Amino acid sequence: MSYYMYDGSNEVTPWERMFATMNGEKLDRVPVHVYPRWAGLEYIGVTFKQAWDNPDLYVKGQIMAQQRFQYDCVIDYDMMGPVEEAIGATLKYPDDDCPQIAEPFIKTKEDMKRAKWKLDPRKDGNMPKVLQCIRRLKEELIKAGNGTQRVPIMTWGSCPSRTAACLTGFKEWFLIVARDPDWAVELMENALDGWLQMVIAAHEAGCDCVWVNDPVSSADCISRKHYDTLTQPFQRKFIEAIRRETGMKIIFHPCGNWHDRLDLVYQNQADGYFLGPMNIDLCAQKAAEVRDAGLNPHLKFLNGNYGAGTKTSTADRKPVPYATTLKFGTPDELIEEAKIVINTVEGADLRCMLGPNCWEPKGTSFINRDATIYAARRYGSYDKKAE
Amino acid sequence: MEILQEITKAVYDGEEQTTVELVKKALAEGLRAQDIVDQGLVKGLHECGAGYEAGEKFIPEMLMAAEAMKASMAILKPHLVAGESVAGAKVVLATVEGDVHDIGLELVATMLGSAGFEVNFMGPDVETSRIINAVKEDKPQLLGLSALLTNTMDVMPVILKQLEKEGLRNSLKVIIGGAPVSQDFANLIGADGFAYDAAAAVPVAKKLVS
Numbered sequence: 001m002s003y004y005m006y007d008g009s010n011e012v013t014p015w016e017r018m019f020a021t022m023n024g025e026k027l028d029r030v031p032v033h034v035y036p037r038w039a040g041l042e043y044i045g046v047t048f049k050q051a052w053d054n055p056d057l058y059v060k061g062q063i064m065a066q067q068r069f070q071y072d073c074v075i076d077y078d079m080m081g082p083v084e085e086a087i088g089a090t091l092k093y094p095d096d097d098c099p100q101i102a103e104p105f106i107k108t109k110e111d112m113k114r115a116k117w118k119l120d121p122r123k124d125g126n127m128p129k130v131l132q133c134i135r136r137l138k139e140e141l142i143k144a145g146n147g148t149q150r151v152p153i154m155t156w157g158s159c160p161s162r163t164a165a166c167l168t169g170f171k172e173w174f175l176i177v178a179r180d181p182d183w184a185v186e187l188m189e190n191a192l193d194g195w196l197q198m199v200i201a202a203h204e205a206g207c208d209c210v211w212v213n214d215p216v217s218s219a220d221c222i223s224r225k226h227y228d229t230l231t232q233p234f235q236r237k238f239i240e241a242i243r244r245e246t247g248m249k250i251i252f253h254p255c256g257n258w259h260d261r262l263d264l265v266y267q268n269q270a271d272g273y274f275l276g277p278m279n280i281d282l283c284a285q286k287a288a289e290v291r292d293a294g295l296n297p298h299l300k301f302l303n304g305n306y307g308a309g310t311k312t313s314t315a316d317r318k319p320v321p322y323a324t325t326l327k328f329g330t331p332d333e334l335i336e337e338a339k340i341v342i343n344t345v346e347g348a349d350l351r352c353m354l355g356p357n358c359w360e361p362k363g364t365s366f367i368n369r370d371a372t373i374y375a376a377r378r379y380g381s382y383d384k385k386a387e
Numbered sequence: 388m389e390i391l392q393e394i395t396k397a398v399y400d401g402e403e404q405t406t407v408e409l410v411k412k413a414l415a416e417g418l419r420a421q422d423i424v425d426q427g428l429v430k431g432l433h434e435c436g437a438g439y440e441a442g443e444k445f446i447p448e449m450l451m452a453a454e455a456m457k458a459s460m461a462i463l464k465p466h467l468v469a470g471e472s473v474a475g476a477k478v479v480l481a482t483v484e485g486d487v488h489d490i491g492l493e494l495v496a497t498m499l500g501s502a503g504f505e506v507n508f509m510g511p512d513v514e515t516s517r518i519i520n521a522v523k524e525d526k527p528q529l530l531g532l533s534a535l536l537t538n539t540m541d542v543m544p545v546i547l548k549q550l551e552k553e554g555l556r557n558s559l560k561v562i563i564g565g566a567p568v569s570q571d572f573a574n575l576i577g578a579d580g581f582a583y584d585a586a587a588a589v590p591v592a593k594k595l596v597s
Contacts, residue, residue: 038538092487092512094484094485097485097538097539098538100485100486100487100512101487102487170488170490171450171489171490171493174446174447174450174490175447175450175451175454177447178401178447178448178450178451179451219442219445220446220566221445221446222445222446222447223445223447223448226445226447256566260442327537328571328572328575358537358567359537359538361537361538362537362538362541363541
């Protein structure tokens with residue numbers, strides 16, 4: 001059977017659905033957002049490098065994949081390192097994967113002086129290219145909507161701790177955290193502004209919302225004490241600066257296992273949280289507690305995280321596999337997990353934005369992509385109580 | 388021996404300088420180098436690994452313990468008798484192509500090295516052809532592959548297929564690890580073993596080569 005049976009023509013627009021959810025309101029149903037970089041590239045059959053060399057290909061892929069899979073949001077080039085590159089790091093551009101830092105740029109405190117910390121996203125490095133892609137995406141979305149932008153564009157920003165870790169190398173970063181916390185603070189102070197400027201410029205180029213992430217502060221990585229005293233304050237500073245400068249809705253992605261510090265992460269003042277491989281009951285419960293205690297008045301929704309609704313993950317509070325349900329699960333498994341996630345999040349009176357617990361993986365089947373939308377329609381409708 | 392307990396504690400606490408001084412003192416007192424490794428250093432690293440499993444220790448602390456271990460091993464190496472190591476098996480370790488994350492794998496290398504394996508740590512982002520060549524040249528009993536990203540875990544089955552194509556698969560065991568990887572994934576691609584983290588890798592590796 002095919003779950004692809006909806007043309008969307010008589011429905012609420014994805015833009016309206018996404019913003020209702022981000023504002024904590026119920027419209028027709030829960031939206032679906034899977035960070036669909038690979039959906040776009042794979043649907044039109046191009047590699048990341050081809051789309052990087054020709055931004056119009058990237059734009060075409062995003063728009064066609066959105067129309068085909070009925071996702072509620074498109075994304076820009078997303079989660080690559082144009083800021084780190086402009087600061088001075090060297091990026092490696094693989095043929096069919098997103099760029100990564102080739103080698104650590106800051107090995108000693110002396111190297112801090114080599115870095116270009118004050119950046120102009122309109123001029124420096126490859127940042128203008130990313131902005132150009134956003135402008136083209138905006139233009140084409142408006143054309144596709146006959147003058148109305150029906151689908152929002154999400155951009156991405158790197159938290160200061162992540163940027164610092166990218167610049168020093170992850171191993172050195174963790175040793176700095178343990179041995180020289182003052183240097184860690186100095187690195188994060190310097191790292192914050194580049195990505196803030198980039199997010200502001202992305203907003204001016206046409207992005208409508210933003211997600212930010214931190215893969216180096218989870219319970220897999222550092223202690224709760226280090227998180228509380230070192231990196232969480234910089235997450236909060238970054239998020240509050242984005243809100244102040246752009247007014248955009250902000251999703252924070254706690255990448256990995258954050259079970260022992262959910263109370264702290266929910267206080268970094270994001271509007272919603274793109275949950276990693278964590279127990280959905282605990283995530284929803286802690287989010288409601290933080291909201292009800294008035295510790296984050298912005299907190300309205302949770303994004304994610306099927307893969308978390310499996311029996312093994314709800315039986316205890318250990319991490320669950322990353323994104324493997326979307327890639328390796330059957331449509332029935334995926335729909336069942338989506339149902340659990342929707343019911344749990346909505347049951348805590350938070351809005352659910354359905355998606356996996358990690359970036360949408362490469363090579364996800366069409367039927368699983370379609371099953372995601374099916375699950376949102378079947379179990380995420382506000383017109384009738386989810387079963 | 389009290390000094391071995393002190394070494395264990397110094398490694399556990401990640402006190403590199405203290406560990407090195409204690410190791411020198413232990414040698415001066417006439418302790419066997421292998422005993423210092425097994426009953427002092429390795430014990431400390433394993434206790435740190437257990438602390439990581441229990442959520443009491445984290446990557447910075449694990450790295451500091453590994454650094455203390457490595458600095459001590461540099462002193463002890465000339466004193467270790469050839470063939471005295473625990474397993475004596477060769478292992479090649481690599482993070483697959485396209486993935487620059489190798490902290491976990493470096494910890495695996497340190498722990499396998501301390502357990503007596505002869506380790507060829509190839510580091511991050513290693514092209515498949517280089518891994519195949521390393522298997523041909525080193526003739527290891529074990530190949531360890533790591534990936535942190537859902538995108539790069541797909542390289543693992545490619546490597547396994549290439550090993551088969553080159554007639555190398557039957558001569559070695561393959562263990563995989565990394566955040567997105569699971570036992571189910573190991574079964575799916577035909578790997579021989581899976582370890583969630585560095586602490587779990589040593590017993591799996593020992594079992595596979597025994």
